[in-house]
Amino acid sequence: MAIVVTVTSxxxxxxxxxxxxxxxxxxxxxxxxxxxIDFDVGLRNLDLVMGVERRVVFDFVSVISGEASLNQAxxxxxxxxxxxxxAASQTKDKDALTEEGVGQVIKQLADMGFEYIICDSPAGIxxxxxxxLHFADHAVIVTNPEVSSVRDSDRILGILxxxxxxxKEGGKVNEHLLITxxxxxxxxxxxxxxxxxxxxxxxxxxxGVIPESKAVLKASNTGFPVILDAxxxxxxxxxxxxxxxxxxxxxxxxxxxxxxxxxxxxxxxxD
Amino acid sequence: MRPVPKIRLNRYxxxxxxxxxxxESLENWxxxxxxxxxxxxxxxxxxxxxxxxxxxxxxxxxVDTLGxxxxxxxxxxGDPCHRVTAATLGLSWLSSNTGSAESELGPTQEAxxxxxxxALVMEGPVRSGVQIYAKDRDLVVIGQxxxxxxxxxxxxxxxxxRLRGRVAAGVGxxxxxxIFCVTxxxxxxxxxxxxxxxxxxxxxxxxxxxxxxxxxxxQVLAFTSMG
Numbered sequence: 001m002a003i004v005v006t007v008t009s010x011x012x013x014x015x016x017x018x019x020x021x022x023x024x025x026x027x028x029x030x031x032x033x034x035x036x037i038d039f040d041v042g043l044r045n046l047d048l049v050m051g052v053e054r055r056v057v058f059d060f061v062s063v064i065s066g067e068a069s070l071n072q073a074x075x076x077x078x079x080x081x082x083x084x085x086x087a088a089s090q091t092k093d094k095d096a097l098t099e100e101g102v103g104q105v106i107k108q109l110a111d112m113g114f115e116y117i118i119c120d121s122p123a124g125i126x127x128x129x130x131x132x133l134h135f136a137d138h139a140v141i142v143t144n145p146e147v148s149s150v151r152d153s154d155r156i157l158g159i160l161x162x163x164x165x166x167x168k169e170g171g172k173v174n175e176h177l178l179i180t181x182x183x184x185x186x187x188x189x190x191x192x193x194x195x196x197x198x199x200x201x202x203x204x205x206x207x208g209v210i211p212e213s214k215a216v217l218k219a220s221n222t223g224f225p226v227i228l229d230a231x232x233x234x235x236x237x238x239x240x241x242x243x244x245x246x247x248x249x250x251x252x253x254x255x256x257x258x259x260x261x262x263x264x265x266x267x268x269x270x271d
Numbered sequence: 272m273r274p275v276p277k278i279r280l281n282r283y284x285x286x287x288x289x290x291x292x293x294x295e296s297l298e299n300w301x302x303x304x305x306x307x308x309x310x311x312x313x314x315x316x317x318x319x320x321x322x323x324x325x326x327x328x329x330x331x332x333x334v335d336t337l338g339x340x341x342x343x344x345x346x347x348x349g350d351p352c353h354r355v356t357a358a359t360l361g362l363s364w365l366s367s368n369t370g371s372a373e374s375e376l377g378p379t380q381e382a383x384x385x386x387x388x389x390a391l392v393m394e395g396p397v398r399s400g401v402q403i404y405a406k407d408r409d410l411v412v413i414g415q416x417x418x419x420x421x422x423x424x425x426x427x428x429x430x431x432x433r434l435r436g437r438v439a440a441g442v443g444x445x446x447x448x449x450i451f452c453v454t455x456x457x458x459x460x461x462x463x464x465x466x467x468x469x470x471x472x473x474x475x476x477x478x479x480x481x482x483x484x485x486x487x488x489x490q491v492l493a494f495t496s497m498g
Contacts, residue, residue, distance in 0.1 A: 151419060
């Protein structure tokens with residue numbers, strides 16, 4: 001049976017889509033057949049981050065409405081054989097997502113042999129977001145180390161444990177915390193919440209800490225999931241996070257300020 | 272065998288709204304209460320007990336007002352003079368003789384009533400945006416209560432964890448209700464409608480193990496450390 005992983009946050013702009021792309025690519029890299037679905041109907045972005053924007057013919061809504069088959073709409077990634085993408089519709093709105101429709105698509109993906117189904121949730125707590133988390137077995141909560149993002153994550157965790165299918169059936173969705181855009185220098189200066197503060201407020205097991213990195217923006221703009229950039233700190237941090245999700249025990253990296261050499265300190269470098 | 276409909280006698284506990292003559296208007300009262308407990312008297316059955324001195328027109332207006340505020344009134348009770356009013360308003364009439372029963376049984380009966388139901392036990396964390404209301408009973412939360420969450424009970428409230436949200440005990444007016452908490456950092460504390468915000472909590476008790484009671488004479492909350 002396929003495992004449904006919803007990537008959500010409540011707040012917008014914290015890195016849900018970047019993280020969805022990275023987690024999906026990481027799971028596929030580890031040899032799992034993985035599908036990633038963009039639930040942000042009307043504001044589709046995942047196709048850009050995955051670099052498949054020119055290959056979208058049919059989308060999630062056209063499958064739900066029966067205009068296309070799932071096979072026609074799934075886009076196979078060119079870098080990772082195990083990875084497929086289901087894009088959101090740019091022209092429809094989120095009311096097009098129905099519980100039955102979404103459930104059917106997830107079931108079909110499972111029947112096709114996909115092991116992981118990653119649901120990239122839109123921001124907010126409205127229909128798109130609740131549909132994205134409805135079928136979740138696991139939820140990755142993406143949070144920036146600042147108070148409003150943390151509070152919104154807390155809110156979405158509450159919704160997850162009351163409105164999801166698992167919760168309604170008396171179970172619990174597995175929660176994983178992913179802190180993104182973490183800047184250890186600013187944490188040291190007290191300008192940013194520390195990872196300990198965030199974990200303390202949310203009381204969720206930490207899956208990873210992704211450092212603020214120029215590699216992320218560059219990767220998004222070139223349609224290349226940052227996790228495939230094995231040289232970058234963000235790429236390595238995402239790899240660690242995916243490994244932890246799969247049960248591996250890895251120490252946190254990139255969470256302490258870089259030690260600057262004398263030269264770079266004088267020259268103002270070190271970035 | 273096809274199932275057939277059945278009639279059964281079931282007992283339900285239903286809230287009664289006591290409405291004394293010359294009290295403040297029900298609308299003002301309810302709006303004020305809802306600032307503390309926004310879901311008060313919503314989605315539950317309510318019976319209105321007007322006083323014997325209320326006129327039919329007063330009752331009609333009160334029923335309208337409560338309807339507009341989303342109160343699910345199912346009937347009237349009290350003095351038989353309101354029986355006809357209930358019929359004209361399309362409400363049920365619940366004949367009651369509790370008026371005499373109360374005076375006969377006195378306070379012991381009340382004490383028994385208050386312990387009849389066991390506490391509602393919730394496993395935390397209670398997340399931001401989540402509301403929990405333990406009606407007619409105590410509430411026990413195991414774990415933290417996040418900022419933006421609301422926990423309420425008609426009885427006592429116990430929190431075995433960090434309390435950062437809003438907390439209200441004695442929501443139904445029980446002035447003897449108390450709050451117990453192991454890490455006390457609430458946004459708002461209320462007992463039987465008397466409330467105070469985080470700023471008014473003695474700063475030495477923040478994050479401490481705290482017990483909160485209502486000093487009924489002074490109408491202020493009394494905070495004490497539990498060491």
